[in-house]
Amino acid sequence: MERVVELAAERLDWLFRGLLEHWGPQHWWPGETPFEIMVGAVLTQNTAWTNVERAIANLRRADALDAEAIAGLSPQALAEHLRPAGYFNVKARRLQAFCRWYLAQGGFEALRAQPTERLRAALLDVHGIGPETADDILLYAFERPVFVVDAYTRRLFARLGWIPESTGYEPLRRAVERALGPDVPRLNELHALIVQQGKTTCRPKPRCAACVLQAQCRHAGLPGSDGTTAREDR
DNA sequence: ACCCAGGGTCATA
DNA sequence: TATGACCATGGG
Numbered sequence: 001m002e003r004v005v006e007l008a009a010e011r012l013d014w015l016f017r018g019l020l021e022h023w024g025p026q027h028w029w030p031g032e033t034p035f036e037i038m039v040g041a042v043l044t045q046n047t048a049w050t051n052v053e054r055a056i057a058n059l060r061r062a063d064a065l066d067a068e069a070i071a072g073l074s075p076q077a078l079a080e081h082l083r084p085a086g087y088f089n090v091k092a093r094r095l096q097a098f099c100r101w102y103l104a105q106g107g108f109e110a111l112r113a114q115p116t117e118r119l120r121a122a123l124l125d126v127h128g129i130g131p132e133t134a135d136d137i138l139l140y141a142f143e144r145p146v147f148v149v150d151a152y153t154r155r156l157f158a159r160l161g162w163i164p165e166s167t168g169y170e171p172l173r174r175a176v177e178r179a180l181g182p183d184v185p186r187l188n189e190l191h192a193l194i195v196q197q198g199k200t201t202c203r204p205k206p207r208c209a210a211c212v213l214q215a216q217c218r219h220a221g222l223p224g225s226d227g228t229t230a231r232e233d234r
Numbered sequence: 235a236c237c238c239a240g241g242g243t244c245a246t247a
Numbered sequence: 248t249a250t251g252a253c254c255a256t257g258g259g
Binding site for chain 2: 090127129
């Protein structure tokens with residue numbers, strides 16, 4: 001879990017270039033302001049983005065897309081707005097915990113003055129903010145040079161044969177950051193491209209025949225890799 | 235009628 | 248420290 005993971009820089013370059021050429025720039029994060037990006041980061045936990053958009057639209061329609069309004073709503077009223085995003089009771093509590101913290105810290109400008117590691121630790125102390133949500137916020141709202149590891153990343157890298165499926169969050173994050181360097185636009189684009197690849201091609205039932213990476217992927221050609229048979233674990 | 239989605243917390247062994 | 252239950256809507 002805490003073993004150091006090694007990822008050669010040229011492998012990451014190859015991945016980045018291949019995905020970028022195939023999919024084009026992804027223009028992430030979908031969100032208009034840093035605060036909206038942070039709200040989206042919480043709401044998208046284990047949830048399809050289309051559902052998150054509905055919840056954010058509800059907040060906007062209620063003129064409640066700011067920290068004071070969200071913190072001031074009753075948990076029940078907030079949960080109603082969040083309903084389309086799923087887990088609405090859980091997320092209402094998490095969003096209010098986040099907004100109370102955000103206001104107590106003095107808002108965006110005050111937070112932006114903090115060094116990345118300190119900000120990251122503070123985010124992780126907020127109830128409902130785990131490593132991925134914290135890194136979403138750091139990268140896409142505060143434009144800090146961190147890599148966001150998600151389920152797509154782990155699945156893709158494991159199928160490529162680069163890491164064991166069980167690799168922990170921090171070792172994987174460090175490995176990618178080491179290989180890519182502190183390049184915010186590239187860290188932004190790589191995560192976005194991996195999500196695109198994971199949603200369309202490197203799915204739970206992979207579509208290896210349509211995959212730009214198949215020539216270098218250990219998984220291509222395995223049972224189930226054409227998506228017509230059962231998953232490889234059955 | 236399934237399976238899945240840009241996770242995190244909490245209880246248990 | 249590591250696994251498992253739980254949270255819940257909406258699209259394919």
